[in-house]
Amino acid sequence: MGSLPLSIGLRSLLTAQAGLETIGHNVANASTPGYSRQELMVSTAPGFRLRGLVMGRGVQADVVRRTVDTLLHARLARQDSVLGRLDARLNGLELAELAVGSTGDSGLPARLSALFASLSTLSAAPSDALLRAGAVQSAEDLATALNQAAKGLKDLRGDTLADLRSAVDAANTLAREIGDLNQRIPELEAGGNVANDLRDRRDQAVRELSELVEVRVVEEPSGALRVLVGGHMLVSPSKTSQLVVENDPSSGVTLLRMGAQGPLLSGEGGRVGGLTGLLDRYLPELAAELDGYAHGLALELNRVHTTGLAGSGPFTFLSATNPVGDVHESGRPGDELLSAAGLPFDIKSGTLYVNLTELATGTVSKQRIAIDAARTTVDDLVAALDALPGLGARLGAQGRVELLSEPGYGFDFSARLDADPDGLGSFGGAQASLATGPGPFALVPGDTLDLSGPAGSISVTFTPLAFQQMGQASAEEIAAVLNADPGVQAAGLVAGTVGGRLVLQTQGAGKAQSFTVSGGSALAALGWSAGTMVTGQDSAVDVQVSGVYTGAANGRWTFTPSGDGVVGLTPGLAVEVRDSGGALVATLDVGAGYTPGDELELPDGVRVSFGSGELSAAHGDVFDLDVVADADETDVLVALGLGVLFTGSDAAGLALREDLERDPSGLALGLGPGAGDALNALRLLELDGRPLEGLGGATLADAYGLISSGVGLEIDAARSTREAEEMLLASLQARRDELSGVNIDEELVRMIEQEQAYAAASQYLRVVSDLQNELLNIL
Amino acid sequence: MSDVSAILRQIEACVVEELGAQRRVLERLAAQEAALRSTDPAALGARGREIEAEVDASLQRSQRRTALVGLLAAQWQVDARTLRLASIVERCGREGERLARLRGELRQAAAATARALRRNTRAARAHQRAWGEVLEGVLSAVAQGDVQSGGRLVDAEA
Numbered sequence: 001m002g003s004l005p006l007s008i009g010l011r012s013l014l015t016a017q018a019g020l021e022t023i024g025h026n027v028a029n030a031s032t033p034g035y036s037r038q039e040l041m042v043s044t045a046p047g048f049r050l051r052g053l054v055m056g057r058g059v060q061a062d063v064v065r066r067t068v069d070t071l072l073h074a075r076l077a078r079q080d081s082v083l084g085r086l087d088a089r090l091n092g093l094e095l096a097e098l099a100v101g102s103t104g105d106s107g108l109p110a111r112l113s114a115l116f117a118s119l120s121t122l123s124a125a126p127s128d129a130l131l132r133a134g135a136v137q138s139a140e141d142l143a144t145a146l147n148q149a150a151k152g153l154k155d156l157r158g159d160t161l162a163d164l165r166s167a168v169d170a171a172n173t174l175a176r177e178i179g180d181l182n183q184r185i186p187e188l189e190a191g192g193n194v195a196n197d198l199r200d201r202r203d204q205a206v207r208e209l210s211e212l213v214e215v216r217v218v219e220e221p222s223g224a225l226r227v228l229v230g231g232h233m234l235v236s237p238s239k240t241s242q243l244v245v246e247n248d249p250s251s252g253v254t255l256l257r258m259g260a261q262g263p264l265l266s267g268e269g270g271r272v273g274g275l276t277g278l279l280d281r282y283l284p285e286l287a288a289e290l291d292g293y294a295h296g297l298a299l300e301l302n303r304v305h306t307t308g309l310a311g312s313g314p315f316t317f318l319s320a321t322n323p324v325g326d327v328h329e330s331g332r333p334g335d336e337l338l339s340a341a342g343l344p345f346d347i348k349s350g351t352l353y354v355n356l357t358e359l360a361t362g363t364v365s366k367q368r369i370a371i372d373a374a375r376t377t378v379d380d381l382v383a384a385l386d387a388l389p390g391l392g393a394r395l396g397a398q399g400r401v402e403l404l405s406e407p408g409y410g411f412d413f414s415a416r417l418d419a420d421p422d423g424l425g426s427f428g429g430a431q432a433s434l435a436t437g438p439g440p441f442a443l444v445p446g447d448t449l450d451l452s453g454p455a456g457s458i459s460v461t462f463t464p465l466a467f468q469q470m471g472q473a474s475a476e477e478i479a480a481v482l483n484a485d486p487g488v489q490a491a492g493l494v495a496g497t498v499g500g501r502l503v504l505q506t507q508g509a510g511k512a513q514s515f516t517v518s519g520g521s522a523l524a525a526l527g528w529s530a531g532t533m534v535t536g537q538d539s540a541v542d543v544q545v546s547g548v549y550t551g552a553a554n555g556r557w558t559f560t561p562s563g564d565g566v567v568g569l570t571p572g573l574a575v576e577v578r579d580s581g582g583a584l585v586a587t588l589d590v591g592a593g594y595t596p597g598d599e600l601e602l603p604d605g606v607r608v609s610f611g612s613g614e615l616s617a618a619h620g621d622v623f624d625l626d627v628v629a630d631a632d633e634t635d636v637l638v639a640l641g642l643g644v645l646f647t648g649s650d651a652a653g654l655a656l657r658e659d660l661e662r663d664p665s666g667l668a669l670g671l672g673p674g675a676g677d678a679l680n681a682l683r684l685l686e687l688d689g690r691p692l693e694g695l696g697g698a699t700l701a702d703a704y705g706l707i708s709s710g711v712g713l714e715i716d717a718a719r720s721t722r723e724a725e726e727m728l729l730a731s732l733q734a735r736r737d738e739l740s741g742v743n744i745d746e747e748l749v750r751m752i753e754q755e756q757a758y759a760a761a762s763q764y765l766r767v768v769s770d771l772q773n774e775l776l777n778i779l
Numbered sequence: 780m781s782d783v784s785a786i787l788r789q790i791e792a793c794v795v796e797e798l799g800a801q802r803r804v805l806e807r808l809a810a811q812e813a814a815l816r817s818t819d820p821a822a823l824g825a826r827g828r829e830i831e832a833e834v835d836a837s838l839q840r841s842q843r844r845t846a847l848v849g850l851l852a853a854q855w856q857v858d859a860r861t862l863r864l865a866s867i868v869e870r871c872g873r874e875g876e877r878l879a880r881l882r883g884e885l886r887q888a889a890a891a892t893a894r895a896l897r898r899n900t901r902a903a904r905a906h907q908r909a910w911g912e913v914l915e916g917v918l919s920a921v922a923q924g925d926v927q928s929g930g931r932l933v934d935a936e937a
Contacts, residue, residue: 751914757820757827758907761811764830765900768804771837772893775797778844779864779886 023751029197030741034204036066037741038196066196072736073203074217077210079729081269084211086722088167088274089282092160093715096286099152100708108149108704111142116688119681122669126678127311132664140656143646146294150651153287157279161247164254164275168243171212171272175227177205179240182224186237189223199223213243214269230265232258243272247279254279282714289707291650296694296703298646298654299345299638300687303694305645306637307415307630308668308680314357314410315403321641321657323399324378333399334379338371341378343639344649349373350633351554353626356390357410365389366418366626371634381636401640413643414680415631416671417545417606422623424496427559428541428567428613430509432534434517435620436526438500440472447522449482453491453515454506460485462522473525475502491515499558499580499624502526510536534619541567542597542611548671548679549627551604556580557625559608561615562587568596568612575610577602590615643668786851787871787878793844794864794881800840801888804833808895815902 022040029035101107115138122131181202188195202225206217209227215234218226224237234241241262246255254276256265325342326333339347352369369384382401385393390409396402405411426433432454443462450459464470466481475497482488482495482504489507493515496503506513513536517528543559557577565573573591578584588600588608596612606627615621632638641647645667648654660666669684670677687700695703807830814822845859851867852859864882868875 748914751910753820755907755910755914757823758815758903758910760827761815761823761903762900762907764827764834765811765896765903767834768808768830768837769893769896769900771834771841772889772896774841775885775889776893777863778848779882779889 027748032200034200034207035741036196036200036203039065041065065194066199069736070219072732073207076729076732076736077207077215077217078269079725079732080207080210081214081273082725083722083729084271085214085269085274085277086718086725088163088271089278090715090718090722092156092275092278092282093711093718095156095159096153096283097708097711097715099156100149100286100290100711106145106148108142108145109701111138111145112688112700112704114138115142116685119684123678123681123685126669126681129664132311132667132669135667136656136660136664139645140661143648143654143656146290146297146651146654149290150287150294153283153290154652157252157283157287160275160278160283161245161254164272164279165245167212167271167275168245168256171209171270172242174205174209174212175234175240175242178202178209178225178227178235181205182235182237186222186224195223210270212270213272229258232263232265234258252279252284286707286711287651289710291652293695293703293707294651294654295344295649296692296696297700298644298649299635299694300692300700301684302638302644302646303630303632303635304680304683304687305668306643307413307632308683309412309414309416309670309672309677310643310668311665311670312663314355314359314405314412315643316405316410318403318411318642319396320400320402321644321647322639324395324401324640325399332379334377334382334395336378337374338376338378338381338634338636338639339373345635345639347371347373347636347639348634352634352636353413353415353628353631354385354388354391355412355414355416356388356405357412358390359408359410363420364416364418365423366628368626371636373634401642403642413631413637414668414671415549415628416679417547417549417628418626419545420543421545421559421625422541422543424498424503424505424623425509425540426496426498426503426505427543427621427623428537428561428610428615429505429621430513430536430538430540431505431507432514432536433503433505433619433621434515434528434532434534435498435504435622436475436502436528437620439475439478439502440500441475441478441502441522441525443467443470443473443478443522443525445470447525448520449522449526450518450520451488451491451493451504451515452518453488453493454508454513455492456487456490457518458485458487458491458493459520460488475500478502478526498622499556501620501622503620503622506536508536509540511538512536532619534616537614539613540611541613541615542609543623544609544611545606545625546599546609547602547605547607549604549606549629551627551629554629554633555627557585557602557606557627558622559625560620560622561590561617564614564616564618565591566612566614567610568592568594573615575615783851783854783871784874786847786854787867787874790844790847790851790864790867791878791881793840793847794878794885797840797844798881798885798888800833800837801885801892804830804837805888805892805895807833808892808899812895812899812902815899815906 019040022038026037118135118138122135185195185198216228227235241259244257244260324333327336327342349372354367355364357364367388382393382395390406391411392404425431445464447462467473467477479495479497492507494507516533519530559575562574567590571592575588575590577586586602590610597609599607599609669681671679689699691697811826814826848862849859852862868879
């Protein structure tokens, strides 16, 4: 009983000391991240019974309690995760913007403008070697700009992957720390202690982990935490796993696993989620957009360049820059369909026009090769090219198509008009000539054609073997049969075709040359009459075509006289021009009043002149003119890389064709053989500002602008989202600080109040003591 | 009734009043002791104001008591400063028996109050000294910027 007051006093002092320590602890940790303000909870110490009386035992300190809102903490952790992802994404986007940035002289738009500016200058003086070198340099700069953008994105992917590995390492370190605290906290608390600071540290570690990777946290009754990532356990009360990053260098796909052999994770949140999103989606998509742009740019510029004529003139040798692939691994790449031969550009069905030039005379013959994307193989194309007069073609050892002209010949693929379209001489030619109407022709097996030529007579019998469908025989098939018959040649005759018409001619020219169609059962099918005799003339009608075809589509115009007569003399003599559908394009008056040799205007920039001579509608005088807007409808030249401006088909691989750097005369700026012709340069210039099919209908500048502005828009969106989420985090953090944070001023005020209260109490007690002493004095 | 007897009855009434006051002060001191232990400054202040009211009342009682003793000293023609309750009881003989009993009760009550006062005074001074030291330390740390530069995590429970 005697020690009770002492015990009470001691307990009181100890309680006060605990309160003091708590306040001191709060103040000391005011700036510790994640620290939660602590409060000493006190209560009346339980009394005890003595001689029937319940005696009080004063005050006792129960527990130092953390002021924590667990729901708020969980929400803060989720918000950390959201901001971690947004931060990583925003940072990556800003770096991507630098890589594909469109500003400055080294930016792609500036390089594109520089190329077109140099082409514009060059178009005024296409043979100027210095200007050509400048244009070549501009083209190379453009390719380099795309190369640099691609390299920037590739480097960024590498850096992002390194960041991801670093973030995952940091996450693993935090997971281990949480695992360690998971051991210590239950141990302490099981012994009746409180583990406030360890819990604060663990909560802080969870928040730091949330910033790195989206987690879900569950607290066990023991006080240990389970931390789950993507539904899989990263930290359990007894075990801590590790996150593992795997990156497939070939596919570029990044995988996040729980443990080396563990399940794949698809975490979207946190810095790891943001970096993974950049690596697996945004950056590859941006690189693909850039590659798509480079592909479209190469396609469009090369389409024009391959169908132009170099300043050095027609090619005598050309090797493809893109090899065909042996896709089916048959050992013979020539077997592959052109459209499935692993070429970097698509092949379409259409016509490829090849100009073959006799170098000595400048005579050009325009040849056509039909390509069916679904049927034509590499070998088919090579064979078709090889079959052209004056041109040899082969598939080289490296899988590259090689073209070599025969001596004295050159070749090109320009869209120029055939200046001398009546090569056969079937339109007022010097040879005796008789033409049918357009085929096909309904021959029957055993049909005959009897001819009497200048050197003898012959009867030709047609058999089904020579035709695909004899009832639908083509002019080419009939001409082949006739030319294959030695008797026809022996009779001094030769057969040809013009626009689906069969043309039979004498081998020789002049008035002395004539032949007669004597008879035969095939006459009805051919539309000829027995006894028709045709005679040559001393002077053929000279047909000359000039100008540049400006029409939008390829076509073939057929020229036929309206009657029989002499050019410039016969009243009413005209030449009708029809397109391949039979529609009348123009009627040219070449009768009386027309001065032979004068140019007559046709639509779409084409001009034609006719020399003196006789024309005969009765004998089927005819010639064709190919009007070519696109000399390669199939894109086979671009796909194979024959005569291109740029090699490569993606942003990283785009390069100026190697030989152009050494010899800028290889720039195909013209359409005709003249050195001063800059017509193809003008076609190249037209690409600037024109919606292009290869770029999805956008212009060259707009298509790139869409890519760079797309990055800018992504950045704006990410920034505004981040700002909104940051505000939310600040609000949550303020609420947390309000609840759990330490306010030093508040703690000081509390201490001063406490100190002053004790001082006041001492003061009162002294006065009371004085009065009490006075009372005791009088007792 | 003589004047002395009347004054004696009045002194007895004062002692009874003082006994009641001592019990109240003792209660106030007990409450203050609880407030001291609770480290609750608001409770401590409230208890202080209650004791302050008792101090005022005590001063008035002391003045009345001094005046009555002065009257008795005049009756007995002695120096008032020499009179104590004990000497008054001795001088009154049988007439002072009740006052003698009341005096004994008051001595016990005053002794209890004095013990409580000493206990509370020691506790209040110890608390005041301790808080003062902590306050001095914290203010010094704040002035040096130690707190703002980041605290050191201390495992208080470890």
